[in-house]
Amino acid sequence: MISVPVIMNLVTIPFSETIVARNINLGLLMILSFTSFNVMGIMLGGWASRNKYSVISAARVVAQNVAYEIPMFLIAIALVMVTHTFDLRETVLLQSGGFWNWNLFNFGASPLMPAACLMFFSACWLKPIAPPSI
Secondary structure (H helix, E strand, O other): OOHHHHHHHHHHOOOOOOOOOOOOOOHHHHHHHHHOOHHHHHHHHHHHOOOHHHHHHHHHHHHHHHHHHHHHHHHHHHHHHHHOOOOHHHHHHHOOOOHHHOHHHOOOOOOOHHHHHHHHHHHHHHOOOOOOOO
16 A cells, blocks of 8 residues: 555656656646655554554654655745746756756755755655554
């Protein structure tokens, strides 16, 4: 159950200008919603074990997930404000060319984009995936 939202995210990610499974206008919103869906699977896994310590551990992991997802979502909204679109293919087309066209180096739109990039990837990498074993 937890792996289905991860696989669903691959539908909207454009791998190049022409290689995309399905171009959805709200692709970024779809990815954000599917990445937060795994929280329910973690909580259900802890609850299904019928052990009070597993439920407490699952609730702790859910709280950590929510704490990491809030800054990640806010930074993604900052990207939407810079590109003016939720469509990931349009975002890729806006950044086509060299690396100097990337939104990371678009200091005219927002001078804090490099800091936002570091915060986004640290929130993605530090986010817990599964409850720790007790």
